[in-house]
Amino acid sequence: MLYSLLSFSIKNTETLVSNYIKFLKITLINKLYKLVPHSLFYNNIFIKFYIKELKFNTNKYEIKHLNYYNSRINPLYQATVPTEIFINNKNIKFNFNLFKFPKIDSQNNLILNGLKKVFISKIKRDSGIYFNKIKKTNYTVHRASILFNNFNLINIELKNNQFKIYNFKKKIEIDFIIFLHYLGINNKDILRLSKYGNSIFLKTILQNSIKNYNLISKNIIFYLKYLKELAFYFEPINYNISKEFSLNINYKQYFSNFIELEKLQNRMGHIFRNNLSYLSSDLINILDFLIDFKFNKKNFIDLDNFSNKKLENILNIFLDQIDTILEKRLNFLLNNLKKITISNKFNFINLINDKQNIYNFKDQFNIHPLIQYLDQTNFLSEFMHKFKLIKSTKINMREFKLRDIRTSELGKICLINTSEGLNSGLVVYLPQNIIIDNSQINTPIYTNIKTFKIKTINSTQQEKYNISLESKLLRKNKNSFFLNSITFYKNYLEKNFLNKESYFEQSELFSLSQNLVPFLIHNEPTRVLMGAKMQTQSLPLIYKQKPLVTTSANQILSLKNNNNIYALQEGIITYVSSYKIIMRDLLNREIIYYLPNFNFSNQNTLINYTPLVWPGERVFPGQLLANSQDFIDNEFSVGNNCFVLYGSYLGYDFEDALIINKNLIENNIFTSLHLDSYEISCLYDTNNYSEITTCNVPKYTMFAKRNLDKFGIIKEGSKVLEDDLICGKIRLYNLNNKQESLGKFLYVLFGYHLRNIKDTSVLISSGNGGRVAKIELFSNSNIFKEFNTYLKFKIFIIKQRILETGDKLWGRYGNKGVIAHIANSVDLPYTEDSLTPDIITTSVGVPSRMNLGQLYESLFGLNFYYLDKRILLKNNLNSKLGPNYLKTLLYNYLKQINMYKGIFQFNSYNFGKSQLFNGKTGEQLKGTSLFGVSFYTKLIHMVKEKVHYRTIGPYSNITQQPIKSRSKKGAQRFGEMEVWALEAFGAAYNLKELFTFKSDNIKARFNLQEYLLYDLPLKNSILSESFYLILNQLKSLALNIEALILSENDRSLININNK
Incomplete structure (x- = not known):
């Protein structure tokens, strides 16, 4: 599927796959045409490369191998050039393998060693001319740096009334005027082309440059030739073949993608052309600019302006290293030419094309820091992982300026979403609707409000537009009779008249995870960030619902989903099942869509698809046929609408802890599915016997073997518990001389034969019981033949994770909590219409954390629960329709449920609150509490995976307290929140032990040691x-x-x- 369902998406198939195809068909081939020589002559041996017959070979695997993460699966391309060697009037033809590089699938994923990985893009400095000022103790240096392919090749400085060219690597300093003379530009041409031709300052510099002719050395002459060759370089690359083959050393430093003309016109007013006829005027324009900066006639442009940046993707890594790889491969070919003869040509070809001698990018990508293990907790986490960016500049990483959001980054980088901790501000995310074109981020703007015309602009074009922020409208006042708005012009925020020609939407400033949060502007930014992070950590549930209060981002996310299955043709559905959909198109062709069910993600969550069509239905091209586990009716949803009570219950609501209703567990409301796989191999040995599977394995009970078939393999669909046998397997081996003599001795004494059997059966590990979903058998496959394996099979077991004490639930506003108590439904308080809360949480954390959006959602959710409706909200309702619009809307719906349902919540005394009754006695509780409906989800941080047994661990030498952190082998160090949790459960003796014996009470610690070792009396600490x-x-x-x-x-x- 090479088309995109939504035009504005950085990671859609149209952008990524087309770029990769363009790389294979155009960019890579053009570079190889320039780098690979047509012929070589070395030691009376002539080599000819048919570069125009370049081929890209690939390997193919079945889909089932890719889905189940075989560790040896590496889809790749191999670049091959037909080569012919002429030696002693005879020729040898063979295919010369250059290198291998991995494939990228339609979702921009790399499959390395059977695992899905993704490349994180990096923001780096673009090629071009940069002017800056460096202040020294006694003088100021004005510098112009010309950046060629991320390398500061030329640095032109104005220092102490002298123009110099510096090369910091070679430590060479040359007078810039002498360099112009060397290019054939004399003083008359300089005075004629420069706008300072009549100034005394420039004439003085030209006169003083004559004195520097006496300082010219041989190194400077060689460097001048090098600069001249660079300036007039327009010919193909020459290859100088001596003992060692070497590509042109300066190739990386040449122009490959020089400065955009539009960018330079915007800054300099002149066009810096890569052309011979304009070279002199371009260099003198740089000289004029440095003089302007010296006399403060121009202001320096911010080096960190986003128009000076570009994105580096995985294709740049290929291109940057191909020249060094080819150099090594050609040198390897030349060094082994001595071994070639006509008789052993096959051995020579095998040596040259041996996989150990061919460079494979896979080895580098496995350890590359920007190629990360794909987060597949849900589709949003996978989507946001691909939206991640890393800032990369030469500035010190400790400076806060690098971490701040600049005005030029509005619409290019999300204002809120970033990583937490030390990398805050350095790891950022892209906004919702952007397009990447030629490594530049383009932002959509609306150019006409009535027709909703959309235009994409980059950072350089954005400086020309006066863009208004749609949600920031200012009222008329006595000083202004027109409606004003905050506009964005030349990277600054200003107040201007309302501009109806171009404007930003508020959603363009945030990423998709932020736009999924309703009532965004009613929350504190750090809580919005926390809520966005937790949405990417939400588990797909068995039973899920659409949120009653939603935003448009839920549908937009489904349009960006490439995992859903869409119809390619118009036709009639003839068959629907859980694993395939069969359709007959208009030409009576049968089209089968297979659903990749019972697969597991990188986080071991189950991937499952649900058909949305029925037999006999007529479908059209582009219609959705099946949804993945994260979507309901093509809308992203990973949670449930729950009744939430803000109050207290028996003291279990300590520090945002949650009290949940037992009905959530009985009805499997927050139950998730996880998949485990057991890979079992049957080995064979030429010396001993092979392994065999059988159900007659000794020493196991019949209960442990109850689910095995006659071959000793567990049956599909059977339920397994801990320590159950899933594969009965034994291995026979030959007895050696010592074992035979021992066997005879045992037979003489006890009549017992020594068995030559070794038990290699596989059992279910502790805590991993479940139901067998699928068994895959592989026999005599080339993938694992070299491991002495004749049979290999995988057993997939699905586990149900039910809610338990210690699991985490969260709302969309950063209001997360750990389950502290599971209460019976009859014991919980109830409302006048007999509604019991599903979740009870404390209201203390709402005003302190300033996430008031959850209160709005609770009230709106309760209203729409009674009215049996859903509402789609925009985050800027108040700013767009007036400051009291949201309150008026809420009042209106409260009046509706009072009128139609008889629910009296609209009153001036207890607005929006409900009267509750004691579930045990039926008495009316004093006061009222906020009771509503909110959207809650379960996090992947489950208590079963967080329980760790640790020893007491080391103590700090100074404080004599336990050391924290698992990396330092720390142990039972309790903080304030852990202490409060133990206090809530009344664990007094545990608290005393932690505060005294296991803390810094040294005497009590030694007394406990003496009590345990020497049975001395234990004193009270x-x-x-x-x-x-x-x-x-x-x-x-x-x-x-x-x-x-x-x-x-x-x-x-x-x-x-x-x-």
Whole structure:
């Protein structure tokens, strides 16, 4: 499917696959045409390369191998050039393999060692001319850097009234005027072409440059020839063949994609052309600019302006390394020409094309930091992982300027979404609707409000437009009789009259994960970031619902989904099942669409597809046939609408902890499916016997073998528990001399024969019980033949993960919580119409975290639950339709449910709150609480995978407290929130042990050791060293606190302030 369902998408198939095809058909071939020589002559041996017959060979695998992550699967292309060697009036023809590089599938994924990986794009400095000012102690340097292919080839500086050319690598300094003379541009031409031709300043510089002729050395002369060759370079690359073949050293430093003319016209007012007739005027224009900057006639352009940046993709890595790879391959061919003869030509060809001698990009990509393991928790996480960008400049990474969002990055980088921690601001994400064209990010703008015409512009074009931000409208006042708006012009925000010709939408400033959050502007930005991050960590559920309060991003995300299955032709559906859909088109052709069910993602979540059509239905091209597990009716949804009560229940609502209704577990509301695979091989050995599968395996009970068939392999559909046998397998081996003598001895004594059988059966590991979904058998495949394997099969087991105490649930506003208690439905409070809450959470965290959007969603959700409706909201309703529009809308719906349903929530005393009743006694509770409907989802951080058994671990030498972090082998270090959790459950003895024996109470720790080792009496531990430290700190504030306890013997008071 090479067409895109949505035009504005960076990661759609149209953008990525077409770029990769263009790379294979045009870019790579053109570069190989320039790099690979047509012929070589070396030691009376003539080699001819037929570069125009260049081929790209590929390997093919079945889909089932790719889906189940065989570790040896590596789809790749291999570049091959037909070559002919002439030696002693005879010729040898063979295909010379150059290199291998991986394939990219239609979803921009790399498959390396059977795993799906993705390349993270990097923002880097574009080629061009950059002017900057460097302040020294006694003088100021004005520099013009010409960047060729990410390499500062020429640096022209104006320092101490002298123009110099610097090469920092070669440590060469040349007078710029002498370089112009060397190019044939004399002083008269300089004065004629320069706008400062009549100035005394420029004439003085020209006179002083004559003195520098005496400083010219041989190195400077060679460098001048090099610069001249660079300036007048328009011929194909020459190859100088000596003992070693070498490509032109300066090839990387030449123009491959020089400065855009439009960009230079915008900055300089002149066109810096790569043309002989304009070379002199272009160089003198640089000289004029440096003089302008010296006398403050022009302002420096920000080097970090986004118009100076470009994106580096995976294709650039190919192109940057091909020349060095070809150089090594051709040198390897020349060095082995001595071994060639007509008789052993096949051995020579095998040596040259041996896979160990061919460079494979796979080895580099496996350790490349920008090629990451694809996050496939849900489709949004996969989509946002491909939208990730990394900022890369030469500025110190500790500077905060690099991490800030600049005005030139509006519409190019998401304003909120970034990574947390040390990489905050360095790892960013792309906005919702953008297009990448020639490594530049283009943003769509609306050029006409009435017709909704859309135009895409890059950063350079954006400076020419006066773009208004759609949501930021200012009222009329006495000073202005027109409607004003905040506009974006030349990378600055201004207040101007309302511009109806071009404007941004608010959704263009944020990524898709932020636009999925309704009431975005009612939340604090860090909470919005947290909510966006948690959406990418949400698990697909068995039973899910569409959110009652939604945004347009849910449908847009489904349009960007390439995993859904669409109809390619018009026709009639004839057959529908869980694994295939059969259709008859208008030409009576049978088209079969296979559903890739029972696959597992990189995070071991189940990938499942649901058909949306029925037999006899007529479908049209582009119609959706099947949805993936993250979508309902082509709308992204990974959660459920739950009744939420903001209140307290038996103290279990500590620190955002959640109390859930047991009905959620009984009805499998938040139950998710996970897939485990067991790969089993049967080995053969020429010396001993092979492994065989059988159900007659000794030492196992009949209950453990109840699900095995007669071949010893578990049956499909059977339910397995812990320590169940899934494959009975034994291995026979020959007895050696010592074992035979021992066997005879045992037979004489006990009548027992020594068995030559070894048990190699496979059992279900602890905690991984489930149901067998599929068994795949592979026999005599070339993929695993070299491992002495004659049979190989995989067993896929689906596990159900039900909610339990310790799991995490979250809302869309960063309001996450851990399940602290599972309560019976009859014990929970209920409303007047007998609705019991599914989730109870504390209301203390709402005002402190300033995520008020959850309150709006709760009230709107309850209204639409009663009215049996759904609402699609835009995030800028208040700013677009007035500051009180959202409140008026809410009042209107509260009146509707009062009128049609009799639910009285619209009153001036307790607005939006409900009266609750005690579930145990039926009594009316004092006061009212907020009761509503919110959208909740389960996170992938489940408690079963977070339980770890650790030892006490080391202690810090200074504080004598346990060290935290698992990497340092830390152990039971409890913080404030963990202590509050134990307090809520009344675990007093655990708290005492953690605060005293396992903390910094040294005497109690040694006393416990003596009690365990030498059976000495255990003394009662009272206070830790940290408590004494608090007392000393309070004494420094002139506060005397005395702590008294009762003596065990005479019940008298003892002062424990002094140890």
